[in-house]
Amino acid sequence: MIGTAYAQAAGGAAGNEFLSLLPMIGIFVVFYFLLIRPQQKRAKEQKAMMEALQKGDEVVTAGGVVGKVVKLDENYVTLQVNGTTEISFQRNAVTALLPKGSIKQI
Incomplete structure (x- = not known):
């Protein structure tokens, strides 16, 4: 009876594992657009300015x-x-x- 309860809980939790990863994926996307992408753009502009001196x-x-x-x-x-x-x-x-x-x- 206890083994059956664990088996049912594990089957139901498999769908929830993906949903629990969505906030982490969302945070990564926000960090990319707010921090990483603008920094890469500034570095590219700085490099172009140094080459054009x-x-x-x-x-x-x-x-x-x-x-x-x-x-x-x-x-x-x-x-x-x-x-x-x-x-x-x-x-x-x-x-x-x-x-x-x-x-x-x-």
């Missing part, structure tokens, strides 16, 4: 340094931060491209 562009680095690109290398970028000072950064330290004329005087 050229001499004369005005940029901001991760440390907040604003300057004009004077020399580009495969891995490094050299910025002119005032009339005579040039600083080299890793190319991935450039975080934003500024509109032309943003820097008042260099």
